[in-house]
Amino acid sequence: MRYLLIPLILALLAVPTGFAYIHWSKSGPGAGLYSRHWSPDPVQGYWDPDSFYQSPDSVQGVFEGEQCIQCHEGITPGIVTDWRQSHHARSDEIVYCNDCHGNDHQQLVLPTPRICGACHEKQHSEFRDEARYGFPSHVLAMERALDAPHFVDKPKAEVQSCVQCHSVATKCDSCHTRHRFEAAEARRSEACITCHSGPPHPDDETYFASVHGQIYLKEGDGWDWSKTLKKGNYKAPTCAYCHMDGGRHQVAHKSLWKFGLREVNPHTSKNQVLRQRWIRLCSDCHQEQQATQWLAEMDRERKQAWEKLYAAENVLKDLRADGLLHPAASERPPYPMDWLDKIWPRERIGFFEGQASAFYNVSGIERDYFEMWYFDNLGAYKSAAHGNQAGVAEGHQRLTAALQQIEIRADKLRGLAEAERKAGIRSHSPAELWLNGEYTDHNREHN
């Protein structure tokens, strides 16, 4: 009995201790799980207002309604013009500056989803509902980013770039630009692609290269954007038409291939449900059979991509098995934030072993694989998903070139190891440069 009691008590103590530790860790001056190690730059106040915005105190006084307008008409006339054209200004119950920003000019607030959600309840709850589908999702974009150890370990100039888009979770003006906030403008694809562009998510490039995107570019300026996102209202689909059909403020409920980040079995019963949602949507304009065949074509594209990715993973796993990845996890300093690596240093190869958190501070060949997976593969996926045929060809050519490069590099590592074993030496391989490179020493000192 006694032998059971002690572990039981320890286990019961461990739970609150864990929670207490997380609470303590999150309550530092910075942000996220590592708030005691990492602080964002001041401009973060504009991206995550709830946590970091500091009102300037240059103007004293309490103002409301037309008082704000009178003054700002002279100081920042552009935003007043935008507001005048908004529903906020033209509805019966006018929504004034102070309704969202507060009326004490030394304690101004920037609106967050919570504040907007006080009136726009449906949209806000749909937006929050994305959390059910996990990450990637908009609503979890900021917290999951800041809680990832690699995120706060990266060079700050890069991380601040990431955070700027991940702020889609913490403010609504990522899509609805200030101060007009029209549905009409958010329905246009440009509303999405300030963030959804460039590697690793070339939604911009791939959509606009498709027939859908080209029709939009030719004729979109003449469409009536006040119409809702339902069939018959638009000649060609936009980002929102497909991903937020019917105006639903969550994009995850048809998310079948998981951004291309991991292999998906498209035939599970759950995924069959998601697929049917796509087919129903495509059928707004196309034959159901065409939608079905397109999606099957995409399954094939994904399968070919993953065959190449797994081939590359296997090359890396064989090297790992033979002790040929240098610096090995045990030979290099762990990320400051990475506790697991301190306890159990291990090469994590592939998505399921957690390579997504290991794309810096690794050997050169592992970085090659990261780029193959994160850039070439996702480029091919987005192209297939958005109907950009040239992008599929380019993506697969790059996947193949990357696989070749990895095989050649592995061959060299094996040849070098063989030669060194014969000669009885152990050289400093160039790969070790990652050990003292940008992403380790430097970041620890400068972030």
Add this chain to the structure above:
Amino acid sequence: MRYLLIPLILALLAVPTGFAYIHWSKSGPGAGLYSRHWSPDPVQGYWDPDSFYQSPDSVQGVFEGEQCIQCHEGITPGIVTDWRQSHHARSDEIVYCNDCHGNDHQQLVLPTPRICGACHEKQHSEFRDEARYGFPSHVLAMERALDAPHFVDKPKAEVQSCVQCHSVATKCDSCHTRHRFEAAEARRSEACITCHSGPPHPDDETYFASVHGQIYLKEGDGWDWSKTLKKGNYKAPTCAYCHMDGGRHQVAHKSLWKFGLREVNPHTSKNQVLRQRWIRLCSDCHQEQQATQWLAEMDRERKQAWEKLYAAENVLKDLRADGLLHPAASERPPYPMDWLDKIWPRERIGFFEGQASAFYNVSGIERDYFEMWYFDNLGAYKSAAHGNQAGVAEGHQRLTAALQQIEIRADKLRGLAEAERKAGIRSHSPAELWLNGEYTDHNREHN
């Protein structure tokens, strides 16, 4: 006499045997000359309807005229709206759905150039006239692709991408989007660039980067696109204005530099005729002298590009002469489709030896040259042709870098061969990886 008769009879037999073989070879379940070895994915039915479209049989009955409209107004209202705005719906003799798709709903057809050509005879015959100029051309895009051995040997995800654009030969809605089919929209550059973009044909990127393209982007939405493509009607030229001047449905009759794929002597009398066509066209807006000098500038750009390309070809030919390209043609498995290579294995270096059909399953340095020729060179060419100066500079920088890379790689191959000869060994060079790579074993198994 007898000695002549036997070869004569054999020769006479060979001709019909050859035709019979080709007929047999083309009559398989797949497509093209290799139809017994390769079948397209089901979605091909939407790209090459004559050969592969299977009507869904979900709806029974025979319908015509307003009957189709009534039903589809509810099912797919968008395409009905498009049709209502088309000439088909607004002319005195209304062209209904069934006029192009048939009226048996279980035997629907998708319109092909032949079907459209029944009414639009002039456009159809101009389109077919391109065949006189050979390939590249729109009208031969599908058949020449499917008959090329390398095409059906490539990884399927890539080939299906290629075929999607090459379907410009087998359907008209590549340029005239369903179901409005307006000349006005096809006159805009976006109609062309769904296909004409990305390497190796960055027409999109290079046109829009030019002054012509920038004027179009600034002001094009305000132009009256119902006007025909003749001088005075447009402030700046579009793709169609120059390449389909006067609305002519064939783009080959001014094709002087052959897409940049091979060196062209610009001074043959035939090319002088083509050049005069360009000068006449440019003179719609510019001084004749300016057009002449621009084209001469382009001759110079091409000359410098080909000097670099030939320098690289010579490096490869020297390596071939010294037996230093590995795997050599005789050492690697031929493409399944490539009969010539089985009989006469040979490194084909450069366009005129047929390298266009040898860009996979080759040594690394040959692939380098392929990329130099097909991507860097064509990028520079399209930039020069479309007036995108930054692209010319970038293309030539990349050509130079590629030439350097090839020279360095050749130097290494020679050094390695020298070292191995001294040591009396013969290693497996990393280049051999292409032998067992993606583009050989894998494709044979999976395509």
Add this chain to the structure above:
Amino acid sequence: MRYLLIPLILALLAVPTGFAYIHWSKSGPGAGLYSRHWSPDPVQGYWDPDSFYQSPDSVQGVFEGEQCIQCHEGITPGIVTDWRQSHHARSDEIVYCNDCHGNDHQQLVLPTPRICGACHEKQHSEFRDEARYGFPSHVLAMERALDAPHFVDKPKAEVQSCVQCHSVATKCDSCHTRHRFEAAEARRSEACITCHSGPPHPDDETYFASVHGQIYLKEGDGWDWSKTLKKGNYKAPTCAYCHMDGGRHQVAHKSLWKFGLREVNPHTSKNQVLRQRWIRLCSDCHQEQQATQWLAEMDRERKQAWEKLYAAENVLKDLRADGLLHPAASERPPYPMDWLDKIWPRERIGFFEGQASAFYNVSGIERDYFEMWYFDNLGAYKSAAHGNQAGVAEGHQRLTAALQQIEIRADKLRGLAEAERKAGIRSHSPAELWLNGEYTDHNREHN
């Protein structure tokens, strides 16, 4: 006394001799300081009319006013339409063709800034005022380019590309397209980005990827572009709104970070003045605090970029100190135009030693650094400056990859040198290929 007199006389003679030499050197048939060694292609007449334009003499006669219009209405109706819509045609005192082009049809001139400036005095003097701020600037674009030795040493296809944009100094239709010349069109961003695009100045790509650019793309076609560039008139800023605020025809007076080309101390009192100009401008729409924090964020981005660049420079300087850069300056032929290098051959590493003029005809690792500095770094800078977050991340990833590449290459050079010293040999390193490459022998022969 005598001992002083001789040097004094020699010194006094040297000054006029120097001037005489420069005058003689500039007075050759070509252009710029090296006009006796280098001549532009004929098309240059359209880019630098004052120096090179030759009127065609095909039409004889003296024409003016409506006479020109009558004829050109038939020959080039498009440009007549443009002119009719211009202020030139619609003002009380009509500006006819001959007012700018002259009236002798065999002695036509193309308008230059001087000719346009005869009427548009304010704009012309603002434009010329940029010269006070040195280079980069528009007004010095042509002469500084042609006077740089590396410029006329580069392959001609590239140089002609460069010159086409640098012609912004020698004609006004780079921004105001012929023959409408409306302020309205020059206010749009497309007016700038024909030149300001592509590496090393991706202003196009980075602006349009920003929220500012996306708003412009969505809504810009509906804005009233006849409005002046002052606060309240536009929902989002364009190139001109920020860089030519108030319509001022010089963009240098807020130029703080010097194009990203060199490290700038942002805290000098002079730069504080420039910064205040930016903050005042941003405050047209944003909180002053936000502008201040954004600019501070940009200081940080620049600092991180320069830390990487200096790390790479140090790698190169160490190699130079150890005599490991081959071919060394003394081992390779100098540029034909580079007198300094003949007298004092020296690896020039980094901006301040003059590497900007040494980006060809150098060792491979020096070229690597050039590309890191000129392409990767400037891409990151422009992204940060224009609010394109994905571009900052990409730029810094590329800077890091380049730094790694340089470190690995340096490691190899050291290893090779060590091995050769032990073996008592001195090999021809692949880097020597630059010695006989495109940018040296070839250019000398062909430019």
